[in-house]
Amino acid sequence: MPLNLKVVVLAACIAVAPLSVAHAGSLSTQKTTVGDLFANPQAKAIVEKQFPGISSDLRMVMAKGKTFRELNAMNPKGIPADKLDAIDAELAKLP
Template sequence: MGKYDISTTTIGDLLKDPQAVEIFDKHAPGLTSHPMIGMAKGMKAEKAMKMASGKIPQSRLDAIVSEISAL
């Protein structure tokens, strides 16, 4: 298991990790610099990604989860 569990790790914690930010930017360009990302910083990553599923294709979300889980 990697250092992150998306069910317990917040978006804010992931945004502090340059490797995680790189993964987000690769699969969802502009997400980490979006003006609304600040509102999601306190949310668990899993919940935030479920909310984003209408805007980001599920295949990209799955790739993000897979790569972050492997860190």
């Protein structure tokens, strides 16, 4: 790969990285996508505590671009708001 192309690829990666990975202090079920929560090991563990096995549920692949609050709006019984509130409380404690 020519040097100029390497620089362009590196610059693109640096520019996009902050868009896809939220900082731990700003994670929430309202603003952070399912995919981004599962990409963060601490956040994934918090979600798994409320919804055991959810990160390996094949339906989550289709939902990775949505937030848990959006999923709650579509299925309040399957994704109860009280569990999302508990997740948010734990996410807020992350450094």
